[in-house]
Amino acid sequence: MEKPGSPPEAATELRVRALTGLKEIGAAAWDACATSAETLAGGDEGHNPFVSHAFLSALEDSGCVSRKTGWLPLHVAVERDDKLVGVAPCYLKSHSQGEYVFDHGWADAYERAGGSYYPKLQVSVPFTPVTGPRFLIAPGADPDVATGALVAGLRALRAETKASSVHVTFMQEPEWVRAGAAGFLQRTDQQFHWENAGYRTFEDFLGALASRKRKGIRRERRDALAAGITIEHLTGSDLTEAHWDAFHAFYADTGARKWGRPYLNRRFFSLLSERMADRVLLVMAKRAGRYVAGAINLIGDTALYGRNWGCIEEHPFLHFEVCYYQAIDFALARGLTRVEAGAQGEHKLARGYRPVLMHSAHDIADPSLRRAVADYLQRERAHVEAMVGELDTLTPFRRPCTEES
Structure with a gap:
């Protein structure tokens, strides 16, 4: 009109x-x-x-x-x-x-x-x-x-x-x-965004931090996986409807507890995967043979954009590992210069994200x-x-x- x-x-x-x-x-x-x-x-x-x-x-x-x-x-x-x-x-x-x-x-x-x-x-x-x-x-x-x-x-x-x-x-x-x-x-x-100041590896990034903070991040990463949790990066043709079923289940559970009603429905994730799978990164955490947490990111030409997170099991520091540290790992591997991990969250400061x-x-x-x-x-x-x-x-x-x- x-x-x-x-x-x-x-x-x-x-x-x-x-x-x-x-x-x-x-x-x-x-x-x-x-x-x-x-x-x-x-x-x-x-x-x-x-x-x-x-x-x-x-x-x-x-x-x-x-x-x-x-x-x-x-x-x-x-x-x-x-x-x-x-x-x-x-x-x-x-x-x-x-x-x-x-x-x-x-x-x-x-x-x-x-x-x-x-x-x-x-x-x-x-x-x-x-x-x-x-x-x-x-x-x-x-x-x-x-x-x-x-x-x-x-x-x-x-x-x-x-x-x-x-x-x-x-x-x-x-x-x-x-x-x-x-x-x-x-x-x-x-x-709060993470910027790649010439780092080639995660250890390069840690080397730029004060000793106490560096040790704290290493401890968080270790403890996040202590329960036998493994991490998968899924993008492009690796994404399946089974992955989206699992992700949506804990996204919806977390969203319902946080906001009352999640904004994104199950069909959205299928359409996203169908139309732009190469721009999607799903970071999934698995324990005892089933997925228990994950985060969806979108991939730009220069930045990785962290969006939604959810879990059906609570594990210490797993949110930081899946949403922040794994995002940095992926950005470094892809040659991306920035990670944007969503709105708010002064706790990101201690993990190397700047205002x-x-x-x-x-x-x-x-x-x-x-x-x-x-x-x-x-x-x-x-x-x-x-x-x-x-x-x-x-x-x-x-x-x-x-x-x-």
Whole structure:
């Protein structure tokens, strides 16, 4: 369905449409935007698996995102003469779950003041706190013109759907800067990532740590497997439906205890394996002949992205082994430069993961709510910046001029 939009004056021939699902656009056209040099100029990835047509369509086709789950697809597409200029993965939301950039306080305050915070528009990858492009620009298109048209289209869609706001989360920093210039409110947060500082092996990495931390990690890895647990790395054609049956069982069990209802259903994992198995790494732990825990990761060109974990048996340090240390092992073997192990978790610091900034942008229609949020975000950005600086002093890496070897 077409939305009128208000593209920049210099690009009045652009047409903005809202797509009610990825079936309305070909995979080749979408992925050309997702992997263009114009889109990826703000990051180090040549291919971000989460914004691929395969990943996003698996969420839709499995029913994980739908009107029923509160994630109604309304992707924004910009065209000129029926040729795609840019797209943005967008959803009409009836709640704030599965986003990892928390605005529940904003919603509560607005509702108490008599406003309606929902629906809202969310430009993101559902259930995925991973930085990546959000304004996907076609090869050869002018990024400023395309971004301006996408922003105008999002605002027109906000008005059409009577949404309170537009939220663009886990975006690349250059996009964040352009969104700020377009009048979006800017927000920051932090995560913990492991960076390969020239290590060839896990022992090289351990050699960069203070002695006590190095010994602690070796002890954790040893204790994690003490009950006779073995670890398997499964990717590509090695992945079978039996593996997904096992993984989903303990993912669902852990998710139910943690959130009440897991976001991803069993069919999603089959579709993911069918459409992009070479981009999937499943780390599985086995004891006494059966799988007892595992973690799913997606493989980029330069980074490994840890996503979901689950277990049906509790073993000391097994979570750290499967999710953090095995991810580092795989990244080193593949020549990847970074491991992103998901949202939150200051416990990652002691395991060699360092704090980094995350970026999001927010466009709020109501002037009163906008002023209140803008004031809050100004103070929050200063707090986050100070916190990242402080946390970076708590990493386990050896300091210059220490006596430790």
